[in-house]
Amino acid sequence: SQQGEEDPQALSIQEGENATMNCSYKTSINNLQWYRQNSGRGLVHLILIRSNEREKHSGRLRVTLDTSKKSSSLLITASRAADTASYFCATYYGGATNKLIFGTGTLLAVQP
């Protein structure tokens, strides 16, 4: 399967705590992206990190990328109840066809 793996599959934390999600992928990449999806809704693009970058920040989000291990992590600091959602990493696969393939996802529940 082309699909990347994410862990944990589910994560429950209290408001104010930090949440860390990990993503492993299978092929060489140009970039890796993270998306959020609220239950039953569409995708929201969070952040893109290029293969030559090791870390990137956007507000309360911090993404790291380790191309030698083919892995990435998403850290959400000072979590809020509104952060409750599923989070997916996604990478391009297929050379010229450049198909965006999603990881298995992490379901984050932030308890108020």
Place this chain on the structure above:
Amino acid sequence: GAVVSQHPSWVICKSGTSVKIECRSLDFQATTMFWYRQFPKQSLMLMATSNEGSKATYEQGVEKDKFLINHASLTLSTLTVTSAHPEDSSFYICSARRLAGAHYNEQFFGPGTRLTVL
């Protein structure tokens, strides 16, 4: 900018009927559109890649005669689920790739269509 719409947002149909879902890029031209399917509590699975003016490329395991894709223009792609059955009930999401000017493979996602087959 870069808005992708889908219509309808939800549809309920009887088993055996066909359902058409439209995907439009509202403010940009898209050479390529993608169709994904998402079952409850699962990730998005790519079904097919649709290029304007040519036949769609289907992923392994996706029946091209059941999921008909037409990419008639640079702003519109349609997915028709033919002879739908309850197991086709799912959340269908389209994505459009911008034609030019993107620094990387920029894709924009529609809000999804919830299909329920009774």
